[in-house]
């Protein structure tokens with residue numbers, strides 16, 4: 027099976043993210059970046075499918091130069107090669123604009139399976155993978171926890187709301203958006219990290235892909251959410267805060 | 283039509299609660315021209331009856347035998363035809379799992395992008411959605427011509443029950459062919475046996491990724507015992523296998539409404555909040571004073587859980603002695 031995984035680099039989870047002075051994006055200069063969580067699960071699923079059925083796993087990522095480190099991480103975990111779509115204007119593109127870049131890079135590869143993460147941790151649009159499927163004319167399924175190869179295609183476990191699941195069968199080629207939690211994630215081994223250095227990373231530019239289009243949706247401004255609820259913050263040392271909290275729970279909220 | 287179309291979703295034979303919230307958002311956009319509601323499925327009579335009398339200008343039954351069970355292909359094809367026929371300015375959806383599965387593809391067929399998971403609509407219209415898991419709000423504008431596709435987040439708009447004269451539902455029969463439906467969905471199932479009943483718990487202590495590793499869980503377990511509370515968790519804790527999935531709170535886990543909910547090292551992503559914000563009293567312990575969980579908490583302690591939790595345990599025990 028030839029599998030392509032779309033991976034996105036996002037600010038590290040606990041990173042202290044600040045809004046830039048113009049209020050149109052976040053300050054990137056001092057941030058650490060990491061592989062988007064559900065994309066890590068998509069990559070894991072792809073690597074396990076390859077281990078079982080053979081074939082190839084390639085990753086594709088659109089973003090500025092810094093994205094190279096996340097691509098190397100995917101290669102170190104076991105991806106065979108990578109395509110880096112070099113672009114500095116990622117956050118001024120809408121989901122369709124990004125999906126067009128990805129689809130243009132994926133199409134000539136003619137993969138059997140295109141995997142993406144369910145949702146990016148920074149923009150949280152939750153749709154780029156579905157649009158890529160649509161642009162490539164592939165059947166798709168989202169919120170996927172597990173993929174099994176069948177005679178005719180794949181059978182996937184799809185998450186429904188409130189603890190329910192269903193299985194869905196799709197013919198190949200197909201596109202799947204992978205939800206977090208279906209597998210145990212692997213770490214890159216020292217050997218893997220060494221090997222990654224020799225693997226192919228193809229650099230493509232947005233212009234080469236000819237996938238430019240005016241955005242139909244524009245993000246105008248970022249702000250801190252306005253507080254709606256007045257939380258009583260309990261200050262002091264941990265011991266003082268704990269004592270104050272218990273007082274409140276007993277005599278104010280009366281829940282103890 | 284040039285107006286607002288809202289897609290109402292079937293939840294076990296009834297219109298889902300989130301659909302009524304989407305309808306409220308649609309009314310903001312369609313104050314003047316009125317809102318048309320669509321119900322989609324193989325048998326939509328009961329859903330249409332439920333929608334009639336809820337203040338919609340029109341109710342449309344998008345019905346075809348191939349629309350049950352739900353498939354992304356079937357829904358996208360049927361609604362594409364409806365939208366081409368109606369030419370609405372806005373199409374509003376509840377941001378459900380079903381909608382996130384097909385609406386982005388549907389919008390793409392019109393050269394549009396779904397403005398997903400919207401939490402507010404202001405003059406303009408300007409749509410607000412969250413970034414960075416709820417840490418920021420961003421405002422979005424639709425800058426193209428053609429229908430604008432919007433989905434709304436759970437709990438963001440208030441569903442107002444309307445009591446207006448009923449319009450008779452209309453029918454729309456999409457042209458669908460079995461060969462166009464490429465996926466084969468199976469029956470829904472539940473996986474794990476239920477041994478705890480979080481929904482019935484009066485007190486819950488819930489842990490998140492702030493706990494860092496499985497070996498630290500007993501610390502919070504001790505707090506739960508001291509408070510006579512059930513232990514629950516955010517999704518990543520269950521994903522890691524540190525606690526069974528039956529203890530997960532949130533949109534893909536349980537919805538709980540205890541008298542006391544103590545969130546320890548949980549950031550407060552919307553998918554977690556929808557499962558617990560109905561709790562009577564919410565306490566949050568988080569080292570990040572800007573964590574979104576404080577937005578829903580009644581009481582907050584901004585501090586390191588590894589210092590605060592032991593202090594709390596000691597205080598509870600001292601109180602009991």
Ligand SMILES: Cc1cc2nc3c(=O)[nH]c(=O)nc-3n(C[C@H](O)[C@H](O)[C@H](O)COP(=O)(O)OP(=O)(O)OC[C@H]3O[C@@H](n4cnc5c(N)ncnc54)[C@H](O)[C@@H]3O)c2cc1C
Pocket residue numbers: 039144145489490491492493515516517518519530531532533534535536546547548549550551552553554557567568569570573585586587588
């Ligand atoms: C479709 C979908 C469905 C989902 N369903 C669910 C669901 O049902 N339930 C759910 O919970 N999530 C769900 N999620 C995931 C959700 O989006 C969040 O990723 C998740 O809730 C985050 O969990 P967390 O708060 O434990 O972790 P994080 O977001 O990583 O937060 C950890 C928090 O711990 C704090 N912290 C770290 N160290 C300490 C310390 N020493 N002391 C105190 N605080 C500390 C940090 O400041 C941070 O706020 C879903 C996501 C999607 C896309």
Ligand SMILES: Nc1ncnc2c1ncn2[C@@H]1O[C@H](COP(=O)(O)O)[C@@H](O)[C@H]1O
Pocket residue numbers: 032033034035062064065086087088089116121124128141142143144145146147149150151152153154155
């Ligand atoms: N710039 C990008 N490069 C590669 N993949 C991406 C990019 N943006 C989004 N994706 C993929 O699309 C998924 C959903 O992202 P989003 O629609 O932003 O929530 C991500 O989890 C990735 O798999």
